[in-house]
Amino acid sequence: MPKISFTTWQQLSQFHNPLKNGELDTQAIEIRQDPLTGCQSILNEAFRGKISFAFPQTDYDYLHRRMNETGDQCFMCEGKWRLTSPRYPEDLLPGGRLERGETVLFPNLFPFAPYHAVVMVGEKHGRTLDQFSPSLLFDAFSVCLEFIKRCFDADPKTPYFTINANFMPPAGSSIMHPHLQVIGSPIPSTHLRVLLEKSLAYQRDKGSCYWTDLIETEKESGQRWVAQFGASSWFTAFSPVGVNEVDAVWPDKSNFTQWGEDDVRALAEGISLTLSAYHELKFSTFNLTCFSGPLGKSLPEFRSFLRLINRQNMHPHYRTDDFYLQKLHEDEIIVTPPEQLASFIKGVQASHSR
Numbered sequence: 001m002p003k004i005s006f007t008t009w010q011q012l013s014q015f016h017n018p019l020k021n022g023e024l025d026t027q028a029i030e031i032r033q034d035p036l037t038g039c040q041s042i043l044n045e046a047f048r049g050k051i052s053f054a055f056p057q058t059d060y061d062y063l064h065r066r067m068n069e070t071g072d073q074c075f076m077c078e079g080k081w082r083l084t085s086p087r088y089p090e091d092l093l094p095g096g097r098l099e100r101g102e103t104v105l106f107p108n109l110f111p112f113a114p115y116h117a118v119v120m121v122g123e124k125h126g127r128t129l130d131q132f133s134p135s136l137l138f139d140a141f142s143v144c145l146e147f148i149k150r151c152f153d154a155d156p157k158t159p160y161f162t163i164n165a166n167f168m169p170p171a172g173s174s175i176m177h178p179h180l181q182v183i184g185s186p187i188p189s190t191h192l193r194v195l196l197e198k199s200l201a202y203q204r205d206k207g208s209c210y211w212t213d214l215i216e217t218e219k220e221s222g223q224r225w226v227a228q229f230g231a232s233s234w235f236t237a238f239s240p241v242g243v244n245e246v247d248a249v250w251p252d253k254s255n256f257t258q259w260g261e262d263d264v265r266a267l268a269e270g271i272s273l274t275l276s277a278y279h280e281l282k283f284s285t286f287n288l289t290c291f292s293g294p295l296g297k298s299l300p301e302f303r304s305f306l307r308l309i310n311r312q313n314m315h316p317h318y319r320t321d322d323f324y325l326q327k328l329h330e331d332e333i334i335v336t337p338p339e340q341l342a343s344f345i346k347g348v349q350a351s352h353s354r
């Protein structure tokens with residue numbers, strides 16, 4: 001018996017369809033529920049046939065034009081960040097910023113939390129999703145981890161840190177230059193609080209950890225399993241909260257203070273593979289959050305966990321992919337069935353290793 005069971009509901013919708021000469025059409029709708037949060041997602045095979053309407057493929061001419069048009073004003077490019085970016089106080093970060101390879105961390109000019117840093121990911125202003133190498137991402141996430149550990153040493157009353165990214169304007173980014181954001185606060189974000197509360201309730205109810213049970217269940221079924229990178233397990237989300245959601249769990253680490261170099265390398269390798277697969281699907285934008293339990297506490301019920309999703313593609317006059325369903329109902333539309341997405345990513349991984 002799998003440790004976690006996945007709930008679905010099958011429903012039908014009937015109407016006379018002008019696209020089928022006015023005949024009575026019956027469309028099957030599957031609703032899926034996330035086993036931890038209860039968040040629902042909706043799969044309609046008929047809608048998938050119209051995907052080019054909801055998610056037009058990336059217009060690469062437009063993408064490159066926007067990259068060229070925005071490079072000159074970019075405050076990061078050509079080392080301009082040395083003059084233009086803010087610095088942390090010396091007692092927190094000697095020199096005010098953290099540098100590693102082509103990456104550099106500095107404060108966000110308009111923070112949303114006591115610690116809110118920006119990490120420039122490489123010197124190149126514009127990248128497509130096949131241009132995020134594991135080594136570049138390793139440097140970028142390494143400075144995030146170093147920053148998080150330094151903040152916690154200096155201020156142990158601020159234990160809730162996440163690593164995040166908005167890539168490209170349809171994903172919420174105000175600049176095109178690739179970057180990450182680290183947020184550290186004395187209180188968790190709404191979603192992190194829900195994850196922590198539900199994980200504790202699961203542990204109390206079942207006497208085991210949801211996250212290690214999830215890995216075991218996904219590995220056993222194999223339907224959504226993608227890969228193992230180092231100690232981390234990668235699979236597609238059964239009931240995604242965003243388009244093409246890929247998740248990763250670190251089964252031995254409840255929070256970032258427990259992370260070592262191998263964990264950062266696993267994160268970088270898994271994200272690099274997933275972004276390459278997104279690129280092959282002709283997607284060009286993403287959001288990600290790597291969650292951590294409170295720093296310095298080894299919670300038996302929680303594990304470090306990544307969500308990585310696509311957003312609307314780069315094309316002129318793009319419309320947002322988030323409408324009332326996502327923003328006000330917290331439901332999501334399934335664009336690629338998670339089982340097909342997992343098999344696609346595995347194919348990309350196999351073609352890379354050939």
Ligand SMILES: [Zn+2]
Nearest residue numbers: 074077125177
């Ligand atoms: Zn730039």
